[in-house]
Amino acid sequence: MRRLLLLVLSGLCAAAVTTATAAQSSSSAGATLFDEVWTTINESSWEGSFGAVDWAALRTELRPKAIAALSSDDARAVVDELLVRLKRSHFALLSSSVSASDDLALRGEATVDLDVRVLGRDIVITRYRPAANTQAIGNGIDPAGPLSGRKIMSINGRNLMPAPGEPPLTTWRRVNAALHGSDGSRMVLELDGGAKLMLTRSIPNGVRVQFSNLSPMRVRVDQQLVKSPAGRDVGVIEFNIWMAQINQPVANAIDQFRKNDGIVIDLRGNPGGLAAMISGIAGHFIDTPDLLGTMRTRQVAQLKFTVNPRTSTEDGRTVKPYSGPVAIIVDEMTASASECFAGALQDLGRVRVFGRTSMGAALPASTKRLSNGDVLEYVVGDFLTSKGRSLEGGGVVPDEIQPLSIASLAAGKDDALAAALAWIDRQAGAIRR
DSSP, rough: OOOOEEEEEHHHHOOOOOOOOOOOOSSHHHHHHHHEEEEHHHHHHHSSSTOOOHHHHHHHHHHHHHHHHHSSSHHHHHHHHHHHHTOOSSOOOEOOOTTTTSSSSOOBBOOOOOOEEETTTTTEEEEEOOOTTTTTTTTOOOOTTTTTTTTTTTTEEEEOOOTOOOOOHHHHHHHHHHHHHHHOOEEEEEGGOOOEEEEOBBOOOSSEOOOTOOOOOEEEEEEEEEEESSOOOEEEEEESSOOGGGGGHHHHHHHHHTTTEEEEEOTOOOOOTTTHHHHHHHHHTTTOEEEEEEEESSOSSOOOEEOOOOOOTTSSSOOOOOOOOOEEEOOTTTTHHHHHHHHHHHHHOOEEEEOOOOOOHHHHHHHHOOOSEEEEEEEEEEEEEEEOBBTTOOOOOOOOEOOOHHHHHHHOHHHHHHHHHHHHHHHHHHHOO
């Protein structure tokens, strides 16, 4: 079976797909594109019924529009409409070219070390690590100071505020695209209160990975040892995507934290990745081959995902999976494989989940390069936890919810991590002397 993906990378980092194929704009090209997409989905649907959508009727309705398209972008717009009608995650057309009007596509791999979330009509900075060459432009803002909790008003003079009714994910993608550019390029970030910063984009840390038909990405694993309110040592592990390159760094981090009082897995902003990875990572915390969930595809009626207990280290030492308290943090940008991992361990009762409800984009998908050079991301199955729970649409609901708070961010607080550490204290027993 081909490798399956559980990811929403098309929505989160949709740069143009690299290709040497010239774009076509004739009516036959529009029909070809539409037919390739419609047929691929028709032949890969695991459920046959396409939910409540009449797939054949959609072809009859929309194919004439594709034939009448006057340009490649017009034809892609018809395909986008086709995919939207399915009302499912993980259906997307990744263009082989970026038009000047496309404000959601990345125009370079370089960016700044800054995370944002959308809160109502505000674009809020949730994390910022200043670079050495950041400059303040007026209003006396400290370029090396904290920016968490500040609101972004514009980037390079462009207002990125969400339009009425615009989905938060679309706004986030627009901001993320504006933050990206070529290595060494500069951008002006305007904040609330009129403060401005001049920042220089750079290639982010991490291992560069080219996977399947997708654009290159940087894979990183971060770890830190923190103190709980009661003074206990807790390991915090964060990684940005589920790719094979995280396997050993995560194993090393868990081995380092093996004797600590608790471990926190921070999956905020993690969009997913390779589905098979969840079995091995779960094996660091469970010592029996428990069922995590099942995947159903057109080719396989039931593909079981079970825990793969990790009982040895890379250097040959025999170990036991970590048995202490484990917390997972998720938010609205946690998606796909991250949701399957968190939801599966939550249903097994092995972890407690903190933060905000995840994206609810949890269907397995694959990719296919089309004849015009575009790449189609399309769903090939579904995923249910061991309790038969689907995470598509509803996401993973935390056991303890911590709403996004501008006041807390501005005060340098991480409410979700604080709640996780307090829970670990309660689990660990008496305060260490």
